[in-house]
Amino acid sequence: MNDIYYIIFFFILGTVMGSFYHVVGTRLSIDESIFKPKRSYCPMCGHTLKWYELIPLVSYLIQGGKCRKCKKQIPFQYFFVELFSGILYAVSFYSFGFTLDLVVALLLVSLFLIVVVSDFNYLMIPDEVTITIGLLITIINFFRLGFQGGLYAFGSGVLLFGVMFLLMELGNFLFKTESLGGGDIKLMFVVGLVLHPVLGLLVIFLSSFIALPVSLILYLYNKEKIIPFGPFILVSMLFLFFLKVDLNMVLSFLQML
Numbered sequence: 001m002n003d004i005y006y007i008i009f010f011f012i013l014g015t016v017m018g019s020f021y022h023v024v025g026t027r028l029s030i031d032e033s034i035f036k037p038k039r040s041y042c043p044m045c046g047h048t049l050k051w052y053e054l055i056p057l058v059s060y061l062i063q064g065g066k067c068r069k070c071k072k073q074i075p076f077q078y079f080f081v082e083l084f085s086g087i088l089y090a091v092s093f094y095s096f097g098f099t100l101d102l103v104v105a106l107l108l109v110s111l112f113l114i115v116v117v118s119d120f121n122y123l124m125i126p127d128e129v130t131i132t133i134g135l136l137i138t139i140i141n142f143f144r145l146g147f148q149g150g151l152y153a154f155g156s157g158v159l160l161f162g163v164m165f166l167l168m169e170l171g172n173f174l175f176k177t178e179s180l181g182g183g184d185i186k187l188m189f190v191v192g193l194v195l196h197p198v199l200g201l202l203v204i205f206l207s208s209f210i211a212l213p214v215s216l217i218l219y220l221y222n223k224e225k226i227i228p229f230g231p232f233i234l235v236s237m238l239f240l241f242f243l244k245v246d247l248n249m250v251l252s253f254l255q256m257l
């Protein structure tokens, strides 16, 4: 099968995009422009990177994870995001082939990785990214699902946005503290665009379920009280979207219990 060449191609494309996502997630969080022609630089000393220091994965491995100028350790997350991005791109192609679903999958992967960088490092989710990707998927949905399907998906997004908003209000009222951010609520709109509303509720449940042990670990290690929730919402969404879980599967699973 020459599918393997496509999978390798998508993996490499993913690693290149991965370093871009890292830049976007970082620069938008600290209000730096992503469009200004500013070259990539070492996060430790500011040294502008040469082309051979910019090869995804390879540069990091050859340099042993250290900057060539200041010799300081570059955070492992740079490598991790590139690698993870490559894997998710390859899996996207493997799952969907050359379809519109693939385009949607790659947009969801982009959103996920940018949010991982911005939410874990800066506890924020850049609105411009969520809105742009939400808008693109809304448009693609009309081609992918037909006119009625596109409208239905949009309604599902609005519905989940509303549900999450109410959950936030409830949380604020019960705990007298900000439990969810506005960024998390907007993410639920995107979730609704690609999943049935009932599956959207499952996403909320799954993400809380995954976030709990992680927040415990973060608390034990760093006394971190505020944990990012966005990445957990998106990882649960990707999980259901990639496995093509539909409502019938969930219902028959519930009947087994």
Ligand SMILES: [Zn+2]
Pocket (backbone or CB within 6 Å): 042, 043, 044, 045, 046, 047, 067, 068, 069, 070, 071, 072
């Ligand atoms: Zn450096």
